Amino acid sequence: MESHEGERTGVATNIIDAIVAILVIIMGGTIIYGSRKLGSEWTSDGPGAGYFPFYIGLILCISGVGVLYQALTGKDKNTEVFVDRESFKRVLSVLLPAAVYVGFIQVIGIYVASAVYIALFMIILGKYSWLKSVIIALVVNAVFFMMFEVWFKVPLHKGAFDPLSFLGY
Amino acid sequence: MEELNALFQGFAVVMTPMNFLLMVVGIVLGVLIGVLPGLGGANGVAILLPLTFSMNPTSAIIMLSCIYWGALFGGAITSVLFNIPGEPWSVATTFDGYPMAQKGHAGEALTGAFTSSFVGAFVAVVMITFLAPLVAKFALKFGPPEFFSVYLLTFCSFVGMGKGSPFKILASMTIGFGLAAVGMDTVTGQLRLTFGFTELMRGFDFLIAVIGLFGIGEILLSMEEGLAFSGKSAKIDPKVVWQTWKKLPAYWATSIRASLIGIWMGITPGGATPASFMSYGIAKKMSKNGAKFGTGELEGVVAPETAAHAAGTAALLPMLALGIPGSPTAAVLLGGLLIWGLQPGPLLFVEQKDFVWGLIASMYLGNLVGLIVVLTTVPLFASILRIPFSIIAPVIIVICAIGAYTVHNAMLDIWFMLLFGVVGYVFKKLDYPLAPLVLALVLGDKAEDSFRQAMLVSQGELSVMYSNALVGSITTLALVLLFWPLISKLIALVKPPKQDEFAAERPVD
Numbered sequence: 303m304e305s306h307e308g309e310r311t312g313v314a315t316n317i318i319d320a321i322v323a324i325l326v327i328i329m330g331g332t333i334i335y336g337s338r339k340l341g342s343e344w345t346s347d348g349p350g351a352g353y354f355p356f357y358i359g360l361i362l363c364i365s366g367v368g369v370l371y372q373a374l375t376g377k378d379k380n381t382e383v384f385v386d387r388e389s390f391k392r393v394l395s396v397l398l399p400a401a402v403y404v405g406f407i408q409v410i411g412i413y414v415a416s417a418v419y420i421a422l423f424m425i426i427l428g429k430y431s432w433l434k435s436v437i438i439a440l441v442v443n444a445v446f447f448m449m450f451e452v453w454f455k456v457p458l459h460k461g462a463f464d465p466l467s468f469l470g471y
Numbered sequence: 472m473e474e475l476n477a478l479f480q481g482f483a484v485v486m487t488p489m490n491f492l493l494m495v496v497g498i499v500l501g502v503l504i505g506v507l508p509g510l511g512g513a514n515g516v517a518i519l520l521p522l523t524f525s526m527n528p529t530s531a532i533i534m535l536s537c538i539y540w541g542a543l544f545g546g547a548i549t550s551v552l553f554n555i556p557g558e559p560w561s562v563a564t565t566f567d568g569y570p571m572a573q574k575g576h577a578g579e580a581l582t583g584a585f586t587s588s589f590v591g592a593f594v595a596v597v598m599i600t601f602l603a604p605l606v607a608k609f610a611l612k613f614g615p616p617e618f619f620s621v622y623l624l625t626f627c628s629f630v631g632m633g634k635g636s637p638f639k640i641l642a643s644m645t646i647g648f649g650l651a652a653v654g655m656d657t658v659t660g661q662l663r664l665t666f667g668f669t670e671l672m673r674g675f676d677f678l679i680a681v682i683g684l685f686g687i688g689e690i691l692l693s694m695e696e697g698l699a700f701s702g703k704s705a706k707i708d709p710k711v712v713w714q715t716w717k718k719l720p721a722y723w724a725t726s727i728r729a730s731l732i733g734i735w736m737g738i739t740p741g742g743a744t745p746a747s748f749m750s751y752g753i754a755k756k757m758s759k760n761g762a763k764f765g766t767g768e769l770e771g772v773v774a775p776e777t778a779a780h781a782a783g784t785a786a787l788l789p790m791l792a793l794g795i796p797g798s799p800t801a802a803v804l805l806g807g808l809l810i811w812g813l814q815p816g817p818l819l820f821v822e823q824k825d826f827v828w829g830l831i832a833s834m835y836l837g838n839l840v841g842l843i844v845v846l847t848t849v850p851l852f853a854s855i856l857r858i859p860f861s862i863i864a865p866v867i868i869v870i871c872a873i874g875a876y877t878v879h880n881a882m883l884d885i886w887f888m889l890l891f892g893v894v895g896y897v898f899k900k901l902d903y904p905l906a907p908l909v910l911a912l913v914l915g916d917k918a919e920d921s922f923r924q925a926m927l928v929s930q931g932e933l934s935v936m937y938s939n940a941l942v943g944s945i946t947t948l949a950l951v952l953l954f955w956p957l958i959s960k961l962i963a964l965v966k967p968p969k970q971d972e973f974a975a976e977r978p979v980d
Contacts, residue, residue, distance in 0.1 A: 318897070319901050330645070333664065336663070336666065337663070337664070340663055340664075348923065349923050350659075351656040354919040354922055355649065355652040355663065359645075361645045362642060362645040365638040369638045369639055385695065389695040390695075393691050396690060396691060396864060397691060397889075400889060400892075401889060403868070404885050407885060408882055412873060416869040416873075423864070423865035424861055428859060442869070446873065454522050459876055
């Protein structure tokens with residue numbers, strides 16, 4: 303996001319709108335390509351597997367072009383800033399740790415990863431004390447553990463290393 | 472009278488202590504979901520759905536539908552006390568609800584909102600009781616072309632009744648259809664649009680999409696606005712409730728109008744939000760206190776709440792009778808039915824009498840229990856909103872991750888959820904409606920099946936959509952709605968339209 307000094311700088315909403323519209327057209331194109339390969343025509347025993355998706359892809363492309371046209375040439379196009387720098391930072395401060403968290407679920411399982419995630423989120427973003435954050439994180443995850451593993455018997459992902467294996471679940 | 476007998480049998484099914492307990496648990500969870508940012512009716516039900524896999528379908532649907540009622544009630548709490556609409560259709564409730572809270576009448580506003588929600592839902596359930604069996608009986612005669620025309624009508628009405636760019640509505644809808652097509656083709660068994668990734672064989676589950684789009688997307692949006700919530704406090708004591716109840720009968724005309732608007736708009740998809748705005752607008756015009764609307768009139772809370780709740784309830788009629796849900800939450804409930812091995816649609820009324828009437832009976836009871844629960848526990852729920860966002864946000868993300876994982880026990884789904892979250896955030900900011908995407912994702916395969924069957928019957932002739940009067944008129948109506956944005960522009964050329972005074976406030980949903 304290129305930006306200059308000041309409160310509300312950033313990319314205009316209609317530019318983002320146009321970019322999303324182009325992504326929509328690409329998706330539509332992909333669907334058309336995929337369904338053409340499957341056979342979007344009438345086969346000997348009825349419509350082929352790609353028959354319906356082909357039209358879906360077509361409508362997707364048409365609506366993408368429509369949005370693109372409205373975003374770039376419409377008279378009431380929205381040139382306001384899509385998201386200013388401060389807000390964008392705040393959004394990323396949730397999104398990036400969430401992605402890291404999901405990565406860690408894969409390795410050390412949902413319960414441990416969640417406890418670490420909640421505690422760190424509270425300490426770093428919420429400016430809480432270590433003790434309070436760790437206690438809340440442990441309590442929340444203990445409740446989840448009881449609820450899923452013990453009461454409803456729905457096993458959750460324990461991760462490749464399974465640090466909680468000593469509990470026997 | 473056949474319906475009444477069936478209904479009483481339904482009550483007998485529901486009235487076990489276990490079901491009653493589930494009902495209360497569902498309501499409390501539902502209100503909690505409705506109050507917390509990032510958890511709404513649709514994704515709340517989606518996250519809790521896996522917990523019900525081991526229950527019998529009747530108990531499960533009772534709990535899930537009660538979560539839905541709870542979420543509808545919960546939306547009013549945030550609107551009145553915090554000026555934050557929990558759901559798109561509670562936006563109109565903030566117009567008069569929040570000013571009332573500012574003036575210190577929060578208890579009165581909440582009592583009014585809850586009671587009129589109950590009234591709206593009650594009228595709509597009575598309507599479902601008598602109308603749903605008729606619709607189902609009628610729909611038993613439907614063939615593939617008729618079903619496809621109803622699907623077409625469902626999706627075209629999003630375009631006709633939605634707000635914002637019709638192209639965006641179409642795009643959102645076809646993205647849903649496109650994602651639904653990924654995976655195993657139900658007719659030929661071929662793998663479709665997986666582009667060689669075996670993990671995509673399962674396709675995209677709409678529950679993942681719902682959790683990501685509504686849950687993660689909403690968290691990102693609230694994060695952007697900062698972390699602080701500030702709200703009015705409320706306590707409801709029996710005296711306030713009693714005094715408000717004494718005032719409410721004076722608004723009987725508003726209530727009836729609002730219920731009818733809600734039912735009418737609720738049966739068509741995406742109708743709850745326009746219904747609440749329409750009801751508010753009409754009440755403002757018809758009431759003798761109309762000029763004071765917006766400054767804290769009780770009637771201005773009654774009108775949108777009644778309509779929204781009536782619409783939310785009426786959305787279950789097409790889901791039960793035709794297998795076509797009218798809202799994302801109804802779509803999630805429909806997904807639940809499929810998971811429990813029930814085939815939604817007209818046959819449900821013939822083959823699964825206990826289930827259907829148990830559900831309808833639980834709507835009556837659930838709303839009554841809901842009313843009592845929310846009236847007695849409002850301060851508790853209001854205090855939940857005072858928990859700092861930096862505790863709530865990570866906990867909700869954890870809940871969403873757990874919810875996404877439990878659907879198929881697949882790690883990849885959690886990544887998809889995160890991806891859908893980003894999509895939801897961007898789409899919300901760009902005014903793409905999310906409801907058509909979710910509904911298309913749920914109904915994609917079924918709509919496609921009926922389309923292909925219809926095409927098989929006619930050997931590829933599209934004229935089958937006009938083969939008889941019924942299918943022809945539904946198709947025509949669908950096309951009129953599809954091209955409504957164009958038609959209304961043409962009408963506007965001939966006759967300039969009246970300005971819609973709430974157009975700016977109405978959210979795209």
